[in-house]
Amino acid sequence: xxxxxxxxxxRAAPEVNQLIISSIGDASFLNPILSQDSAxxxxxxxxxxxxxxxxxxxxxxxxxxxxxxxLEYGPEPKITFFLRKGVLWHDGKEFTAEDVKFTYDKxxxxxxxxxxxxxxxxxxxxxxxxxxxFRVTYKQPFSPGLESWGIGILPKHLLEKEDINTAAFNRKxxxxxxxxxxxxxxxxxIVVDANPDYFEGRPGLDRIIYRIIPETALTEMELLTxxxxxxxxxxxxxxxxxxxxxxxxxxxxxxxxxYIGYNLKNPLFQDKRVRRALTHAINRQEIVQYVLYxxxxxxxxxxxxxxxxSNPHLKPLPYDPQEARRLLAEAGWKDTNGDGILDKDGKPFxxxxxxxSGNDTRRDVGVLVQRQLREIGMEVTLEFYxxxxxxxxxxxxxxxxxxxxxxxxxxxxxxxxxxHSSQIEKGFNFISYRxxxxxxxxxxxxxxxDLERRKQIYWRIDELIADDQPVTFLYVPLGxxxxxxxxxxxxxxxxxKEILRPIKMEKAGxxxxxxxxxxxxxxxxxx
Amino acid sequence: MLxxxxxxxxxxxxxxxxxxxISWVIITxxxxxxxxxxxxxxxxxxxxxxxxxxxxxxxxxxQQYFLWLQRLFSGTLYSFKDGRPVLEKIAERIxxxxxxxxxxxxxIFSLAIPLGIFSARRQYTLMDYLGTFGAYLxxxxxxxxxxxxxxxxxxxxxxxxxxxxxxxVTEDFTHVEIVMDRIWHLILxxxxxxIGGIAALSRYTRSSMLEVIRQDxxxxxxxxxxxxxxxxxxHALRNALLPIxxxxxxxxxxxxxxxxxxxxxxxxxxxxxxxxQAVLARDYPVVMTINTITAVLVLLGNFFADILYxxxxxxxxxx
Numbered sequence: 001x002x003x004x005x006x007x008x009x010x011r012a013a014p015e016v017n018q019l020i021i022s023s024i025g026d027a028s029f030l031n032p033i034l035s036q037d038s039a040x041x042x043x044x045x046x047x048x049x050x051x052x053x054x055x056x057x058x059x060x061x062x063x064x065x066x067x068x069x070x071l072e073y074g075p076e077p078k079i080t081f082f083l084r085k086g087v088l089w090h091d092g093k094e095f096t097a098e099d100v101k102f103t104y105d106k107x108x109x110x111x112x113x114x115x116x117x118x119x120x121x122x123x124x125x126x127x128x129x130x131x132x133x134f135r136v137t138y139k140q141p142f143s144p145g146l147e148s149w150g151i152g153i154l155p156k157h158l159l160e161k162e163d164i165n166t167a168a169f170n171r172k173x174x175x176x177x178x179x180x181x182x183x184x185x186x187x188x189x190i191v192v193d194a195n196p197d198y199f200e201g202r203p204g205l206d207r208i209i210y211r212i213i214p215e216t217a218l219t220e221m222e223l224l225t226x227x228x229x230x231x232x233x234x235x236x237x238x239x240x241x242x243x244x245x246x247x248x249x250x251x252x253x254x255x256x257x258x259y260i261g262y263n264l265k266n267p268l269f270q271d272k273r274v275r276r277a278l279t280h281a282i283n284r285q286e287i288v289q290y291v292l293y294x295x296x297x298x299x300x301x302x303x304x305x306x307x308x309x310s311n312p313h314l315k316p317l318p319y320d321p322q323e324a325r326r327l328l329a330e331a332g333w334k335d336t337n338g339d340g341i342l343d344k345d346g347k348p349f350x351x352x353x354x355x356x357s358g359n360d361t362r363r364d365v366g367v368l369v370q371r372q373l374r375e376i377g378m379e380v381t382l383e384f385y386x387x388x389x390x391x392x393x394x395x396x397x398x399x400x401x402x403x404x405x406x407x408x409x410x411x412x413x414x415x416x417x418x419x420h421s422s423q424i425e426k427g428f429n430f431i432s433y434r435x436x437x438x439x440x441x442x443x444x445x446x447x448x449x450d451l452e453r454r455k456q457i458y459w460r461i462d463e464l465i466a467d468d469q470p471v472t473f474l475y476v477p478l479g480x481x482x483x484x485x486x487x488x489x490x491x492x493x494x495x496x497k498e499i500l501r502p503i504k505m506e507k508a509g510x511x512x513x514x515x516x517x518x519x520x521x522x523x524x525x526x527x
Numbered sequence: 528m529l530x531x532x533x534x535x536x537x538x539x540x541x542x543x544x545x546x547x548x549i550s551w552v553i554i555t556x557x558x559x560x561x562x563x564x565x566x567x568x569x570x571x572x573x574x575x576x577x578x579x580x581x582x583x584x585x586x587x588x589x590q591q592y593f594l595w596l597q598r599l600f601s602g603t604l605y606s607f608k609d610g611r612p613v614l615e616k617i618a619e620r621i622x623x624x625x626x627x628x629x630x631x632x633x634x635i636f637s638l639a640i641p642l643g644i645f646s647a648r649r650q651y652t653l654m655d656y657l658g659t660f661g662a663y664l665x666x667x668x669x670x671x672x673x674x675x676x677x678x679x680x681x682x683x684x685x686x687x688x689x690x691x692x693x694x695x696v697t698e699d700f701t702h703v704e705i706v707m708d709r710i711w712h713l714i715l716x717x718x719x720x721x722i723g724g725i726a727a728l729s730r731y732t733r734s735s736m737l738e739v740i741r742q743d744x745x746x747x748x749x750x751x752x753x754x755x756x757x758x759x760x761x762h763a764l765r766n767a768l769l770p771i772x773x774x775x776x777x778x779x780x781x782x783x784x785x786x787x788x789x790x791x792x793x794x795x796x797x798x799x800x801x802x803x804q805a806v807l808a809r810d811y812p813v814v815m816t817i818n819t820i821t822a823v824l825v826l827l828g829n830f831f832a833d834i835l836y837x838x839x840x841x842x843x844x845x846x
Contacts, residue, residue, distance in 0.1 A: 020695060025804075028608050029609055113581050115562075115567065115574055115575075115578070118573075118574055121571075165581075165605070166611070170609070170610055187620075187794075187796035188691060189695070209695065212794065215690075215791055215792045215793075218794075221690070388558040388809075417569070418568050427572070428566065
């Protein structure tokens with residue numbers, strides 16, 4: 001004890017409303033059109049605003065820098081954004097439609113090293129009608145394009161004369177958002193302070209510190225010593241975290257899933273009965289139980305179950321080895337020579353299952369699947385490759401039998417790039433899935449702006465793909481996180497009185513109401 | 528001597544060019560690309576092609592190499608990962624790494640040499656066996672494992688954070704407390720970094736000392752009645768430390784090179800971590816520049832060791 005007193009003494013917690021978030025990686029660009037990593041986008045969301053953003057249930061948009069907007073349907077739809085007046089950049093200049101136009105132009109500029117261009121490629125023109133009105137015209141109806149206007153808007157007056165790829169701005173950004181940039185100490189921390197002039201009102205927290213701790217196993221230590229307030233939690237830490245009296249632990253299904261993709265060019269997997277048999281034979285509940293410590297759900301299809309476009313009537317195919325054997329027999333696969341391996345026309349049911357090395361979860365899934373498929377008489381070889389080799393030599397050139405992979409999705413349901421047959425050649429449909437009805441529905445979904453009608457389309461797609469089982473949808477992991485119990489939401493009730501509410505997990509994430517977070521006075525940490 | 532130095536410098540220059548060409552080819556031809564490391568269906572292949580063009584990755588290898596050289600020396604070399612000047616990125620971390628490794632090396636030398644002498648003077652006694660045992664333990668314990676244990680132990684015992692270079696909430700600290708806080712955060716990583724070095728260097732010192740004290744002139748010195756202290760510290764130690772001088776060759780690159788593992792475990796923002804992240808992100812400009820700097824330091828270290836050796840040992844003549 002003596003040493004610790006000598007070095008650190010004992011002190012009371014500081015009287016600032018601050019939140020320390022831990023991250024495994026440093027940010028790269030604090031510039032929403034250049035950043036690709038999650039650390040950068042987290043901080044961008046504190047500093048910058050988009051024109052619109054998703055609401056808390058992720059099923060429609062609400063205005064951010066745009067007060068409202070008008071959609072004109074037709075073969076070349078137009079969106080007119082009516083911008084908020086009197087919004088100030090953190091340096092005091094007023095935000096106008098010129099900034100929006102500038103941001104759009106920079107994204108479209110081929111010299112800009114941005115990966116965001118794809119979502120804007122169907123825009124035919126973007127014009128400033130007056131300082132507070134901005135209009136975009138699309139070449140053809142493209143409803144997923146609306147989401148892309150949530151991208152952070154950049155200040156024209158600060159970047160106009162700079163090379164955006166290397167500008168100093170990317171390290172000391174100026175935005176319109178609820179928090180102002182203060183400092184960035186490389187690989188240590190990024191600090192932002194409350195913006196007192198924020199157009200939705202000053203945030204309740206004075207300061208957010210984004211702290212970089214590269215060794216995830218030690219993040220837990222920091223949570224326990226209050227070196228961080230908020231951090232992601234691994235499944236294996238979850239149970240003991242829930243027992244810490246001063247931590248709140250949250251969970252939420254991730255926007256994404258892990259699956260086994262079958263190369264449909266391989267004759268082995270061309271029969272739908274065989275693919276369904278494979279899914280029946282893989283005990284996904286067991287995988288969730290042992291690989292994810294029970295912290296996940298069996299995936300029903302390609303959409304996350306908690307969002308509006310996932311078909312609620314769909315159930316995952318049950319684990320049923322009997323049914324699997326029956327389907328395989330029907331498709332002609334029987335063990336005729338008694339060696340324990342199914343065969344057909346003298347060829348045994350053998351295939352190689354590949355995934356990327358270094359991902360322990362996928363490795364464990366592979367081992368379980370190998371054993372489960374052995375039980376119904378399939379011989380699976382597991383192989384692991386380094387990520388870039390895995391992509392370059394196997395997945396992208398379709399040189400594989402089956403692979404374990406995962407998709408992280410955007411909120412908009414459009415997954416044309418993954419499933420449409422036009423994407424087999426050069427896109428992300430590397431399993432070579434082809435279903436004309438599904439193709440037509442994806443196209444229709446892109447043309448349709450009405451939520452209710454889009455829902456019907458995606459429900460149907462969900463159903464059709466689940467029926468085809470071109471992949472075995474394995475599981476949707478739960479995203480887990482822990483937060484110190486000192487944070488609350490400060491809200492006004494009907495009479496205008498201020499009340500404190502516990503922080504809830506929303507579909508749009510725990511941080512959806514971040515601007516209302518406070519550390520109430522008089523709350524101290526229990527050790 | 529001057530001719531020797533000039534010739535060595537010329538050889539070093541040629542070696543350096545060879546190193547940089549070979550590493551450029553290996554680094555850029557290894558699988559993977561700095562663009563779109565993750566599979567994102569919202570990024571079309573067309574955009575990836577355009578980005579490759581922006582980064583000059585579509586040019587032939589030799590042209591890319593010369594572009595790198597030209598940009599490095601004109602100060603216009605930017606990292607792919609965050610668009611910052613590469614030299615600036617390296618410069619801001621070099622002091623952190625110097626501090627950590629400097630302290631570690633200080634600990635190594637100030638403990639290992641006395642330990643080695645101590646063991647040598649008491650060869651085949653219990654203390655010597657204990658020292659040998661301790662040294663093998665120090666060499667064989669995986670440092671990352673020890674680091675975890677010590678971090679867990681420290682946190683359990685003192686309940687105070689140890690990661691990073693400093694505490695996070697330091698606004699109300701006095702100057703003295705800030706210094707104490709920095710020292711507190713330096714102790715664990717530097718001690719762990721030093722353990723392997725102490726073990727190895729004390730072994731070197733011991734065996735080199737043992738070799739020297741068996742020499743005739745030591746026997747002579749003892750025979751003519753010189754006190755033990757003078758024999759050991761004046762006559763034996765000087766000669767025993769000669770081989771240690773060669774270690775300076777490894778010392779300089781070690782000081783700057785950083786330690787990927789310790790810097791990662793202790794969230795220490797140093798060069799090792801920068802290099803490691805750059806390799807993962809295929810950030811060629813950063814990887815190549817750090818690689819070249821390290822090569823220069825290794826060459827310089829060897830060079831200085833040779834010169835120092837000549838100064839310390841008058842028997843050495845330069846051809």
